[in-house]
Amino acid sequence: MSAGVPARVGVIGGGRMGAGIAHAFVLAGAAVTVVERDADAAAAASARLLESLRRSVERDATERRFEALAAAVETTADAAALGGCGLVVEAVPEERGLKLEALRRAEGTLGPEAALATNTSSISIDDLASGLERPERFLGLHFFNPVPASQLVEVVTGSATGPGLVDDARGWVEALGKAAVVVRDSPGFASSRLGVALGLEAIRMLEEGVASAADIDAAMELGYRHPLGPLRTTDLVGLDVRLGIAEELHAKLGDRFAPPDLLRRLVADGHLGRKTGRGFYEWSDQ
Template identity: 70%
Template structure:
């Protein structure tokens, strides 16, 4: 892969071609999702700054991204030079970024703090995005000084294998920002769907509804986890059943989204007791080795 020239600042007004990318992209939060997002933009030729809460967490974030890049090399993908990636704990590193994405855990207060930290560091023409999977973009935008340059970019886990990004528009988001974000999604080799700000957007609302019902069926002894998933995979051609998907997403993540949707829509999104029990026991899915399935390295 030949890397594009990344020396010029992004021009949102002219971000009309799939090749357009900000020269520098920032990611606040270097966990599984943040590292995956950083990996995607690095492969597309952007310089990426990943900022974490402290130096130790920043080092772990760098290790995650470098591991993902190494896997790309194993698959024959050419990757950028090492200096295209920087990590640290100072949000001032975002000063030259044209796009900064927060990728902290799905907690409203954490995200509000992260977005305030970002907006205090970026230049006035930068686009700020949240990777939230369920929290209202307008609710997050209410605390920002430039809500017109803010939107949701909902990536899916695992980011390298996922083809989709939801572009979530707030009521104040400028059309040019939506257009630029859509082009950027295409530039990193993914497909964008544009949705209006609503609880759970499109994917989380539908995916969680299916997942919660599958958990209730398991709880009631209707069928085993394997047979419930197989029914959806073979009967409806889902690439993966709802319980295995929940394990990959993370039971804690699914619980947080369900609680957010329950506040918005009521009892139809009330989390099943089994989900709460597994999360309380620390069985969060693939990342902990056990959820609805047993996982091994």
């Protein structure tokens, strides 16, 4: 086990983000339990995670054998399996009610010294903490998609988060081979607030016919050395996810975060980006 990694980590939600978070902790040496809503979802999460781990072995991203990595993975629909985890990361969809329900259920299985984290990109840490029994053991760990390749984790502190937990979180992130930035609880934190502001302006430019999606993205990739332009990034994040964050920021920070009509129309039509095969771009791998 790498220094700083909890021996056992739980992840609630085995979708793209949850599986990516589990993947990162398994490669770092932790045993990981993924909890899903039902048996079918748990089976799908298992297949998703194991395939991701197999690709890491094939790319020589780890020296460990696939069999050893697979043996460190458990997927289940039973939240009681989280008992004994030193850390549980919630990674369910970006809806306050769903997240709070998942966090409360997890907290009820954990010992008093265990840590609980949310992967939210926009929901207030203090808001979620208000529904928990041990808010001092709770904070945000905002991972980025795709988790295995991303170098950043945003550590978000609530007003009740214990300082020792923040230090622990820095150690976990370092053990994952990633960099931590620590921000206080505020609308959109740092990354979502900046990323959404750029993404919404790019969508407005596309809506106004200023330039094509490819040219808007190229302006940021070539002119400002962004690895991906804001529209392609929105496709990868998910237009529905971007819309949800924008609506949250619009409510709290004002009209500069008002979602463009184009974004609303695409989401209403089911064009959510890469995961549906179409967003601002066509995705042939879906």
